[in-house]
Each structure stands twice: as C-alpha cells, then as structure tokens.
Amino acid sequence: xxxxxxxxxxxxxxxxxxxxxxxxxxxxxxxxxxxxxxxxxxxxxxxxxxxxxxxxxxxxxxxxxxxxxxxxxxxxxxxxxxxxxxxxxxxxxxxxxxxxxxxxxxxxxxxxxxxxxxxxxxxxxxxxxxxxxxxxxxxxxxxxxxxxxxxxxxxxxxxxxxxxxxxxxxxxxxxxxxxxxxxxxxxxxxxxxxxxxxxxxxxxxxxxxxxxxxxxxxxxxxxxxxxxxxxxxxxxxxxxxxxxxxxxxxxxxxxxxxxxxxxxxxxxxxxxxxxxxxxxxx
Amino acid sequence: xxxxxxxxxxxxxxxxxxxxxxxxxxxxxxxxxxxxxxxxxxxxxxxxxxxxxxxxxxxxxxxxxxxxxxxxxxxxxxxxxxxxxxxxxxxxxxxxxxxxxxxxxxxxxxxxxxxxxxxxxxxxxxxxxxxxxxxxxxxxxxxxxxxxxxxxxxxxxxxxxxxxxxxxxxxxxxxxxxxxxxxxx
Numbered sequence: 001x002x003x004x005x006x007x008x009x010x011x012x013x014x015x016x017x018x019x020x021x022x023x024x025x026x027x028x029x030x031x032x033x034x035x036x037x038x039x040x041x042x043x044x045x046x047x048x049x050x051x052x053x054x055x056x057x058x059x060x061x062x063x064x065x066x067x068x069x070x071x072x073x074x075x076x077x078x079x080x081x082x083x084x085x086x087x088x089x090x091x092x093x094x095x096x097x098x099x100x101x102x103x104x105x106x107x108x109x110x111x112x113x114x115x116x117x118x119x120x121x122x123x124x125x126x127x128x129x130x131x132x133x134x135x136x137x138x139x140x141x142x143x144x145x146x147x148x149x150x151x152x153x154x155x156x157x158x159x160x161x162x163x164x165x166x167x168x169x170x171x172x173x174x175x176x177x178x179x180x181x182x183x184x185x186x187x188x189x190x191x192x193x194x195x196x197x198x199x200x201x202x203x204x205x206x207x208x209x210x211x212x213x214x215x216x217x218x219x220x221x222x223x224x225x226x227x228x229x230x231x232x233x234x235x236x237x238x239x240x241x242x243x244x245x246x247x248x249x250x251x252x253x254x255x256x257x258x259x260x261x262x263x264x265x266x267x268x269x270x271x272x273x274x275x276x277x278x279x280x281x282x
Numbered sequence: 283x284x285x286x287x288x289x290x291x292x293x294x295x296x297x298x299x300x301x302x303x304x305x306x307x308x309x310x311x312x313x314x315x316x317x318x319x320x321x322x323x324x325x326x327x328x329x330x331x332x333x334x335x336x337x338x339x340x341x342x343x344x345x346x347x348x349x350x351x352x353x354x355x356x357x358x359x360x361x362x363x364x365x366x367x368x369x370x371x372x373x374x375x376x377x378x379x380x381x382x383x384x385x386x387x388x389x390x391x392x393x394x395x396x397x398x399x400x401x402x403x404x405x406x407x408x409x410x411x412x413x414x415x416x417x418x419x420x421x422x423x424x425x426x427x428x429x430x431x432x433x434x435x436x437x438x439x440x441x442x443x444x445x446x447x448x449x450x451x452x453x454x455x456x457x458x459x460x461x462x463x464x465x466x467x
Binding site for chain 2: 015016019020044047048051052054055056058060061062063064065067068070071072074075076
C-alpha cells in the first residue's frame, strides 16, 4: 500500500487539499502515483468524490405542510413598538418588586428581632448544653403530640402553602449554649432551650409561610422552568429538614444535627426569598 | 436544477414581486414564497438535521425576509440574497439555543448520537445519503451542506460560521469520511 513517494497515511493527510485542488504539482504527482498503486486509497477517493457529487444533485425537499399560513399570520400581526415592552415592565415589575421587598424587609426585621432578643437573654449560668426529652416523651416518639411525625416534613411546592417547619416539632431541650449566627439570615442558637426552639420554629414557620404565599401569588408571572427548578430545590431542602428532624429525634444532643437543621431551614428561607424577588418573565 | 430559461423567468418575476413585496404587498410576497420555499426549506432542514426544525426555520426565514426586504438593494439576485439570509437565520438560531447547542456544535452530543444511530446494527440496508447527512455531528453537517450541497466556498462558510477557512475544510473532510462510513453499511 505504499509507493516510493507517498504512503497511505501521507495520502490521507493530503486528501482534503487534493480534493480542493490546492496541492502543489510535486505533491499532486506523488498522490496520483500512490493512487495508481493503492486500491484502498483509490477507493476512498472515489467514494468521497461520489458522495460530494451526489450531495450536489440532491433534489429539493418539500415541507410536510403549507408553511405560508404561519408566515402570513406572523407578518400580518400588528407591530408592537419596541418601547412598549419596557414601559409595561416598568409599570408592573417595580410595583411587585416594591411590595415583595417591603414584605421581606418587615419579615426579616421581625425575625431578626425576635430571634436576637431571645438568643441574647441571659441563660441561668449554664455553659454546657444539656439535652432532655421534652414533655416527658420518649426520644423515639417525640412529636406525637404536635401531630408531626419526625422526618415527615412534606415537600413544599411553590403553589402549595404551609411551612414545613412545625412549631413544637423539635423534640429536645437544649440549654445553655452560647449564641452563634448561622448563615447570616436569622440569628439562631446552635443549642437552644425548649422555649427558644419552639419560638424559633414558630418564627421560621411564619416566615416560610409568608414567603410561600408571595411566591404562590407570583407563580403565574414566573417562567415555568424557573418554577419547576424552585419546586425541585424546595423538595430537596424539605427532605433535608425532615431527615435532620428525624436524626435529631434519635440523637437530640447532637450539635452537628442541630446545625444541619438550622442550615436547612435557612436555605429554605433564602430560596423562597430569592424566588419572591425574581423579576417577572416577559 | 432549473433550466436557464426558467431561471431567467424566475429572476424577472422576482424583481417585480420583490419591489411589490418591499412596498407591503403580501400577495407578491406569497408568490416569492411559492417560488423559493422548497429551496429554503431544503437548506433549513438539511442544516438543522430535522425536517420539523426545518419547517420552523423556513417560516423564520420568510418572516425575516419580509422585515428586511425594504433593505434589499438588488446588488445580487434575490435568490442569492434570500439564500444568504436563510443561512444566517439557521446559524443564528443555533447560536441562540445556548450552551446545549454550543456543545452540540462542538460535536459532543451529536458525536454520541452518531455512534448510537449511524453505526447501529439496525441499519442493515445502506443508508440514504440524506438520512446520513441528517445524522452528522452539527458542525460537520452544516459545513457539508453549505459546501457540497449549496456550493458555498470555504471562505464564505468561514465568514458565515465565524470559523477559519482551515476549520471549514477540516469539518468538510470529517463529514465526508463519516458519510462514507455510514453509507458503506
């Protein structure tokens, strides 16, 4: 498969230029000598030339339907001045954004105040967290009186109201921890008293409920794919919240699990706030 | 291809209808559509690799043509101008499809599709050339259609697609080798 001037590999490399007619005379002569001796390369060249020739003579294709109706409908449509769309957005979007922003400011200020006020109250001399079951419940069935099964936090689609955080759903008493800030949103205590935990759950619940109401009202204004992504993420976060609650029910003393739960709740609030502030799709 | 006399007739008819359509005459524009739609559709379907997508793009092309017609100066034949506009609409549609399309253009996704379909053992009979073209990786397919089917030069393709002339040649060669491989089966 080789000649004195060009082997198959060299011919393959030279083939595009050979077909384009851009090889210099010397290389072209070498290629042609190789072609006269090599069946493989001669066959390759012939096939490619045939493909190229056939492609150039392919008949026109015919659409499966008359496309004119659609074209006519589009060119006959009244022309909307380009300035009209931004104007409409200016009238609409800021109003919604203003309401949402005001609601968020009020809720954020409220939640921060309530949690901070709680967390900064002096706790009677205890510096080490102690964990005890609440309401004399055994640790394995901690939430029966609140009507919430540990780990049963339902996913919260955007159009379905109801916070996944249930007041009283936390099944432990943690006292005496120093205040720490989590995630920069509400100030939470890594370890809390029963009352503090219930209170913060209540605040989280209200916050989440309010944000879900805003997002539900705005659902029609948002891009459907964006809504789907938000819902999927909420489901993931709700699953994390449920798992954290279930794990805490089994191990109420776990500081790490407590932080995990706090982190998941913060993430849910953060996601809902982001969703509430999203600009309307055009 | 049409005979020379037919082409001349088309050109004369075009010039009148182009002028009328540019002035807002929809019936004249429909006549232009009737004359040129199959060629535009062929380009759109072959470049996109899909007849359905080709139909959508054909509509886009003629809507765009209607919008741009007042700017047509007659420096080239209307059919040449329309064809170039059609290529741009197809290429811009691909760009606007975002990252996924970009990946396809690079051959990532379509390369996979090529492996799964063109080389699949279900193709016992020889594959039709048109079918094989539609299964080419996007970049190779566009260059092949523009060069071997539509007759554009590498320099023109490079300019339209925003690639180098060498890149166009490389994609063309790749397309031809892939087609040969598919048609041999």
